[in-house]
Amino acid sequence: NAGVMQNPRHLVRRRGQEARLRCSPMKGHSHVYWYRQLPEEGLKFMVYLQKENIIDESGMPKERFSAEFPKEGPSILRIQQVVRGDSAAYFCASSSISGKRSYEQYFGPGTRLTVT
Amino acid sequence: GQNIDQPTEMTATEGAIVQINCTYQTSGFNGLFWYQQHAGEAPTFLSYNVLDGLEEKGRFSSFLSRSKGYSYLLLKELQMKDSASYLCAVRALNSGGYQKVTFGTGTKLQVIP
Numbered sequence: 001n002a003g004v005m006q007n008p009r010h011l012v013r014r015r016g017q018e019a020r021l022r023c024s025p026m027k028g029h030s031h032v033y034w035y036r037q038l039p040e041e042g043l044k045f046m047v048y049l050q051k052e053n054i055i056d057e058s059g060m061p062k063e064r065f066s067a068e069f070p071k072e073g074p075s076i077l078r079i080q081q082v083v084r085g086d087s088a089a090y091f092c093a094s095s096s097i098s099g100k101r102s103y104e105q106y107f108g109p110g111t112r113l114t115v116t
Numbered sequence: 117g118q119n120i121d122q123p124t125e126m127t128a129t130e131g132a133i134v135q136i137n138c139t140y141q142t143s144g145f146n147g148l149f150w151y152q153q154h155a156g157e158a159p160t161f162l163s164y165n166v167l168d169g170l171e172e173k174g175r176f177s178s179f180l181s182r183s184k185g186y187s188y189l190l191l192k193e194l195q196m197k198d199s200a201s202y203l204c205a206v207r208a209l210n211s212g213g214y215q216k217v218t219f220g221t222g223t224k225l226q227v228i229p
Contacts, residue, residue, distance in 0.1 A: 035219075042221030043159070043203065048214075055214055091158055103207055103215050104149065107158035 002027050004094050004108035005074075012114045013082050021077040021111045025094030031055075032075040033093045033105060034067055043091065049075060082115045089113075118142040120220035122204050127226045128194055136189045136223045138204030146215060147207040150178050150189045153222065154200045162189070162202075191225075199227045 005024040013019050025032050034046040045059040049069040060067065064082075069075040079086055089112050093105035119141040128134035140148070147166040151159035165171055165180035165187060177190040189202055201222040210216040 033217075043219045045218065048216070056210075056212060056216065097215075103147070103217060104161055104164060105205075105217060107160070109158050 004092060004106050006090075006092050006108035006111050008111060009109060010112045010114070012116060014116055015083055016081050019079040019082050019086070019113055021079075021090050021092075021113070022074040023077070023092030023094075023108055024074045025092075026106050029094035029096050029106070031095045031097060032069050033095070034075075034077050035091045035093070037089045037091060037110075039088075046077070079113075082113075084115050087113055087115045118206055118208060118218045120204055120206055120218060122202075122220045122223045124221070125224045125226070127228060128191075130194055130196060130227055130229050132194050133190065133192050134194060134225065136191075136202050136204075136225065138187045138189075138220060140185050140187075140204070140206045140220075142185075142206055142208045142218075144209035145182060145185075145206065146209055148178075148180055148187050149205040149207070149217065150187075151203040151205060151219075152200050153203060159203055194227050196227050196229070199225060201225070 007022050032049045035043040037043050047060050047067045048056040064080045066078045089110045091110045092108045095103050095105050122138045149164050150162040152162050153159040163178035165178050170179045175192045180187045201224045203222045204220040205217050207217045
């Protein structure tokens with residue numbers, strides 16, 4: 001499967017625990033985006049990363065949230081000390097920056113986070 | 117910053133034609149995407165416009181007017197499976213010197229028999 005992969009697909013955490021969401025971009029893509037989506041709402045941009053570099057984190061909450069995209073391995077979205085309001089679907093997308101349809105974002109299946 | 121507007125909800129009849137509009141205000145415009153998202157699933161790419169005019173792809177067409185900051189997605193011969201949210205997304209060169217894609221809040225389309 002050469003598409004964007006996310007795991008886990010479903011994650012349940014108790015309040016105060018940490019959540020780690022992983023995203024492997026499409027083969028050949030070096031740009032990763034994270035979005036949050038609450039039920040019945042639109043996609044909210046969180047962060048845009050290249051390998052080893054955060055390009056834009058203007059959508060990330062200032063506290064408890066962090067993201068990385070290391071040289072090797074998947075991109076990680078980390079949420080510390082989760083609260084009920086963090087319950088949402090988290091989508092990862094990847095893109096290339098060259099070619100006719102550069103910057104077209106290909107989405108992964110998402111991780112549904114439930115905080116109890 | 118960018119401002120993207122699209123209707124929240126629309127209803128249309130199976131077999132009919134529906135037009136979903138999107139207006140945007142941005143500087144450094146460099147393309148507009150339409151995505152389809154079924155409930156509980158990831159968005160999937162439908163179309164991309166960067167020049168003025170109509171792009172047709174089967175039952176779906178997308179139109180862009182750069183001077184008016186306006187696009188629409190046209191769905192013909194509606195099928196029940198077209199019930200989904202349709203997201204307009206604008207790509208623009210931002211102040212950080214990179215191409216940023218911003219999504220609208222989406223239009224939830226309900227197709228009824």
